[in-house]
Amino acid sequence: MPTATAIINLDIEGPTISRHLYGHFAEHLGRCVYGGFWVGEDSPVPNEGGIRLDVVAALRALDIPNLRWPGGCFADEYHWRDGVGPREQRPRMVNTHWGNVEENNHFGTHEFMALCELLGAEPYISGNVGSGTVREMSEWVEYLTRDGDSPMVRLRKENGREEPWRVKYWGIGNETWGCGGNMRAEYSADLARQYATYCRDHGDNKLYRIASGASDADYKWTETLMQQISCFGCEATPKNFFQGISVHYYTLSGPWEAKGSATEFDAEDHYRTMLSAHRIDRILTGHSTVMDVYDPGRTVGLVLDEWGTWWDVEPGTDPGFLFQQNTLRDALVASTHFDVFHRHAARLHMANIAQTVNVLQAMLLTDGDALVLTPTYHVFEMNKGHQDATSLPVHLRGEGTRRTVGDAELETVSASASVKDGTVLISLSNLDAEEPAEVTLDLRGGRLGEPAARILTADKLQAHNTPEAATAVSPTAFDGVSVTAGGLRLTLPPHSFVTVQAPLD
Template identity: 70%
Template sequence: MTIEAVINVDLGGPRINRHVYGHFAEHLGRCIYGGFYVGEDSDLPNVGGIRLDVVEALRDLNIPNLRWPGGCFADEYHWRDGVGPRDGRPVMVNTHWGGVEENNHFGTHEFMALCEMLGAEPYISGNVGSGTVREMSEWVEYLTRAGDSPMARLRRENGRDEPWRVRFWGLGNEAWGCGGNMSAEHYAHQARQYGTYCRDYGDNRLYKIAAGANGTDYAWTETLMKQLGHLGCRHISSTAYHALSVHYYTVTGPTWEEKGSATVFDTGEYYTTMAAAARVEEVLAGHAAVMDCYDPTGSVGLVLDEWGTWFDVARGTNPGFLYQQNTLRDALVASVHFDVFHRHAGRLVMANIAQTVNVLQAMILTDPDSQAMVLTPTYHVFRMNRDHQDATSLRVDFRTALPSRAVGDAALTTISASASRKDGRLLVSLSNLDASAPADVAIDLRGGAVTATDATILTAGLLQDHNTPQSPSVVAPRPYDGVTVAGGTLRVHLPAHSFVTVSGAL
């Protein structure tokens, strides 16, 4: 049976904010040290200690923003320890992630240099858990204030004359857990206070993001929204923060201590993972519905600044480093998430995958022995989807029932799709989550004709396939000829467990 769908290419929807393709880099395991930062004495090509091949690979994704320094680490990080001459920076213990010593050689200036090299906007997560209002306020001043002031003078003493532009600031992280074990009511007052003292300097306008809920904790979101407005109110009375975050990980193991292997899993575990990934739609829709009650005009943003798969660490690695491999399964988790992000473009303003290098669902893995760099299957999904950034989201309406599979008490729809229009081109993304059955999709393109198409496919022989330094291209995109367009109909053959993008001129 052919699955039929309709895309009205001439009907505009909300803009897909490029920042939903954001990334996350925490002082955790080998994400910073050994990932982004190798030190100036490294034999690897680097600038100021920042590894150049990693930067070059990530630039090809058009990374819009990078969140730092955490995560849980953010709420024990004191920024003054990471500025000034490196040999004079104090050592701390990273109590959250492995109990290792942190020498603070990668600090504010190094992070800002990394963002400039990537062409990405910085998103700084401030310390609310163990820090002070003054500490965060002075960090904003240090980074963004021109002219003469104590923090501007300190920045100049440390080698930077002109201020940086830093819009995105997180008011803490996971305040319900590692960020302080606060109640929603207590944190809401903290967010208002911290947000009040994070100032705009010059033409740098802060976009302050309150630490939001864990998964489906909609009561946390409602508490934060009550601080900004009233039920049904079309005017937000406070600007202490401009957005709320939420965290949702795809975790499928029987217990938190037993999350399952990243590479050794059966078909049943695969489907359980995909059903958990698809649940992100419910999570975002639920938080958006609560926000709509207090902010019907959509002026407050929703930020999913931690998402991705979380499996058991790779055997033989430090349990506190959260290093896991990345298979075709991870790639399909990412493709499903992006389809959901595109559908919720009206409220979702940012998302950050956890994490960019060597941690959880990473874009890049670096081998500590050979120093080789490996692009993961998830990296390729970001690359294939990059032209959705800042595009107009288009609805994909299915006219036939979509295939599904029972997964526990839930039903997993095995076809996922989204589409957008930008600069006279159409981009359609399609995933077939069925582990063994192919599918055919016929899309009626209305309101515009596609004159030519380019198609790319990402798949592999096995769901468990992944890339290594010895075999770096086991899961890699390739041109695809299973696409035709005729008479206004786009026909796509989707092999089992595959992700396909189709681009065409309008």
């Protein structure tokens, strides 16, 4: 049987794992907002002010830290003034990116902020650079966050909200290299400086401005942005126009033109997917390395505000709605991403899976009044103890745990660990489709008390949840952990994700 040893130093503290690495994304795309989060006040589906309560309850159980909205590509054709005021009087528009469907603007600023309040999550608003104006974005910030008396404050109050909201995370455009305006990096960087200038801090509301960043391994884009805010090699004080830079990376099993089915795939497709998921490590390393040159003190955050799997849409569904099923394979993509995120916690400030409900690698799938928790949801839930915890370095050595995939090598065991409030949480994935893996946890610099473990697995990688079989893939208690002289030992079944939690002795 393949074996692996994970050396975990309980007394060496790594950086804090920001809870925002467990962030989310909701775009006006397909059934994410309409039908997913929003059903309207007259719906028979239980709701509060139009917001689905089953969705809120499920997400609250994940302690979701933030929600990015309204896009995505949609953000750069969204005009916020169309989404405030009496709902029936709101102008309509065509959502040209996603299905060419009519958008009635019933879910707008007030509805989004109410949703965040219900979720207990911080809002992350993506402003329109591609087809908007500096003034429009500046006024949106004023509308949301200014106190006292001003034109936008008066408008907000007319629309029923007295107090300003608090908004920290603010996106300056989205994918300006593509759907957000097809710009060159240099032009986009100049616009980011210009827009950021007029996104004011009103009162004590301090914005964390996120410039639209690179796709995948486009390190040149990141460098162009970093050059705007640093003063590498000169005397003057650098200006922090923006506090974060985004990057997007999606996991595919093959070329963009042939993404393949979410549920019908073989072991080779699975391994190619895992290789693609592992690539996030190199990509984050690349962007961080460029950022370190210009910002060695790591004051600027890297924000992976879109990540996840992207498959062909489910047969019979609108190709513009990006609705896909979610299997155990997706769960393992998520669990390995989190191991990588934890290792990059010093620079990675936020990550947002795309997208929360009914789109791409979703947490939740709805069908009328039915709600299904996906395997990916369960990874977020099992891992939530890592939020705001101190990362612990893990050194992994495998014997027979590598597989050759094309001309690359895939390490099939993945792990990460953290400590919070005296409790250690260790996450372990076995990506192998057929073989179990025996893992020895060699614990150094401390001892652990009685461990408790949980497992997420199923008889096959293609297993998924539906309204008819809602718990086909769901976590159960795992009693396979034994205590050894130097730590713990367990055997991970093929295609499984296990969390082990234990108090520090």
